[in-house]
Amino acid sequence: MTTMRAMATDQVGPGARLRPHTLPVKEPADGEVLIKVMAAAVNPADLGMVAGNYRWYDELRLPLVPGYDVAGVVEGGDWVAGAAVIASTGHSRTQVGGFAEYVTLPAAQVAAAPANLDWTEAATLPLAGLTAYQALELLDLAPGTTLLVNGPRGAVGRFAAELAVSRGITVLTPDRGEEPAPGSADAALDVVGGPRARAAFAAVRDGGSYVTTVPEFWVPGGQFTADRGIDPRIVRAEPDGRTLDHLARAAAAGHLTATVAKTLALTEAADAVDLLQAGGVRGKLVLVP
Ligand SMILES: NC(=O)c1ccc[n+]([C@@H]2O[C@H](COP(=O)([O-])OP(=O)(O)OC[C@H]3O[C@@H](n4cnc5c(N)ncnc54)[C@H](OP(=O)(O)O)[C@@H]3O)[C@@H](O)[C@H]2O)c1
Incomplete structure (x- = not known):
């Protein structure tokens, strides 16, 4: 079994804090894509998850790896290997978190990354x-x-x-x-x-x-x-590769502005959550594995 580093918590609610975990990399099933994460943006929803103020469609599976937004490189599954992509993990349905070295997601949630953005900028687009x-x-x-x-x-x-x-x-x-x-x-x-x-x-x-x-x-x-x-x-955001593709093209055409406030190491995910919680962050905090 291949394993990866991920930032996860074994509980949600007061006192919950993201810590390094070693977790299995899920082999892609038919219609899925294995992505090596190059950047993962932090969203207000990630704060809610860790704080215990979040609803998943299914019962929560622990450890929880937060993270809705990824940009990365396809390593396997139903997409061109080596392609630069962006994806919404659709966490509320999949419970797949982007605060990890790899994610395995339905191909329908993936789109080609805009060529004019770097990994951290591209990761700010999906959710x-x-x-x-x-x-x-x-x-x-x-x-x-x-x-x-x-x-x-x-x-x-x-x-x-x-x-x-x-x-x-x-x-x-x-x-x-x-x-x-x-x-x-x-x-x-x-x-x-x-x-x-x-x-x-x-x-x-x-x-x-x-x-x-x-x-x-x-x-x-x-x-x-x-x-x-x-x-x-x-509005309840739903992952959708086609819309994501449209957004990537809009970004490539200069119609959407990706704003990165700060880049942190994946292992600093708990600090990123604290920073966002403290308020006053202009632009996205982005984690880099
Ligand atoms: N329903 C869904 O599917 C869905 C999906 C994504 C996000 N959301 C929710 O949508 C909200 C926005 O998300 P986001 O990612 O855009 O967050 P964000 O980047 O943190 O932006 C929040 C915005 O709200 C403004 N704001 C905060 N408090 C304010 C106040 N008291 N008065 C006036 N403006 C205030 C901020 O203004 P400043 O820039 O001046 O600080 C900022 O422009 C969050 O609550 C998030 O959880 C929901």
Whole structure:
């Protein structure tokens, strides 16, 4: 059995901390790809997993290896060997984590990496890019309409704003403390939650559209009432190689900006989680095995 180094925890919740583990490398089954991870980005979801605030489709299997985003080299399975790829691990379904030397994933979750980005930049694309793209699909906006994005300097918000602009949508990006004017937008994408979500909802005109990435702040029948003709929706990012391919091409064409705040060694994954938890990080933290 081939083994690899991975950063994992044997428990989730208070006191959980990522530590080096030696785990088996899963041989790719039919339709799967074995990827040697060159870079893995850290997302807010990884904090939630370790803290025990996360729901998987199946019962959690320990040790937990977090990590949604990988960029790496194909070493086997259903893809061209040696190809540079990016992938979303689709952790909520697969429980495959990118904080490891290898991942084995369905080929349908993989796309060619954009040639103009280095490994760390490429690793910032999958989860945030898929979320942004799928949120825009839900919002279903025509060119010339106005979209408010309330966290435009974050990963999802920035990609959503960039994708929207390339579709001819006018994007409003309020500053952190700025209250958007009620009814000033055709649609809003909330990536912050709490009071900022309520302000974003208020900014949507009657009959407009509203999507949030932060479902814990969404109270059906509560603060977001249906009586304004707005159907509030939650986006739940799904891994999708075709969309990822589209995003990679958009990045290669210069329409998406990959922003790396800091690169850390894979063995520093626990420090990366602490850094993200502390707040104030602009751009992605990326782990390199
Ligand atoms: N539903 C899904 O499938 C899905 C998928 C991906 C992410 N998410 C969630 O979406 C959210 C955003 O993810 P991300 O990766 O984009 O995170 P991120 O890169 O950390 O960005 C968060 C953004 O929120 C802003 N923000 C935070 N607190 C704020 C406040 N009090 N007032 C105004 N702005 C505030 C930040 O502003 P500054 O830059 O000024 O600090 C930043 O622009 C997270 O909660 C994440 O868990 C959900």
